[in-house]
Amino acid sequence: MTGADLDEVMVIERAAFRHPWSPELFRRELEHDWSTILVAVEPLTSASGRGSERIVGFLIYWLVHDEVHILNVAVGPEHRRKGVACTLMGETERRAHQAGAALLTLEVRRSNQAALELYRDFDYRAVGVRPNYYVDEGEDAIVMVKELKHPR
Numbered sequence: 001m002t003g004a005d006l007d008e009v010m011v012i013e014r015a016a017f018r019h020p021w022s023p024e025l026f027r028r029e030l031e032h033d034w035s036t037i038l039v040a041v042e043p044l045t046s047a048s049g050r051g052s053e054r055i056v057g058f059l060i061y062w063l064v065h066d067e068v069h070i071l072n073v074a075v076g077p078e079h080r081r082k083g084v085a086c087t088l089m090g091e092t093e094r095r096a097h098q099a100g101a102a103l104l105t106l107e108v109r110r111s112n113q114a115a116l117e118l119y120r121d122f123d124y125r126a127v128g129v130r131p132n133y134y135v136d137e138g139e140d141a142i143v144m145v146k147e148l149k150h151p152r
């Protein structure tokens with residue numbers, strides 16, 4: 001993601017979350033060395049045949065020491081169940097591996113069935129609960145991890 005993608009990413013963020021991040025928060029992420037925002041794009045072809053693309057989903061992760069922490073993943077409502085999140089999760093894991101990371105971590109709302117299924121598909125394990133983590137709704141967070149193996 002670059003600053004030029006912000007408006008498109010914000011449309012997805014606002015459609016995906018009851019308490020969306022502000023554009024300012026995204027701008028700050030773009031400045032952090034340890035933060036990466038991946039965007040998934042769909043190619044579009046206009047009547048003139050000229051190609052362009054639109055953003056259909058994004059994923060934010062931090063790489064700190066040997067740990068990749070996924071902060072946020074979202075896909076536009078009309079683009080769901082087509083493997084977009086799967087692609088973003090796969091690419092994050094590939095990059096984590098390449099960076100020599102040992103662990104992938106994330107937190108997810110207890111009620112977020114779609115996200116829980118997605119993370120289970122990728123073999124994340126629930127290792128704990130942070131009670132009342134999402135203070136707005138008083139909802140618990142499930143902490144999930146996945147260890148990465150590297151050949152010795």
Ligand SMILES: CC(C)(COP(=O)(O)OP(=O)(O)OC[C@H]1O[C@@H](n2cnc3c(N)ncnc32)[C@H](O)[C@@H]1OP(=O)(O)O)[C@@H](O)C(=O)NCCC(=O)NCCS
Pocket residue numbers: 016017071072073074075076079080081082083084085086087108112113114115117118119121
């Ligand atoms: C969670 C989310 C990112 C999934 O995106 P997606 O592109 O639709 O996911 P994919 O198509 O790659 O699905 C991969 C797998 O996740 C699981 N999954 C995705 N959506 C699901 C749903 N609504 N119900 C149950 N399982 C679901 C399935 O196992 C799916 O595999 P399948 O389609 O072969 O059954 C999307 O629903 C979303 O943006 N939700 C709102 C934001 C959010 O809650 N983000 C996660 C918390 S940070």
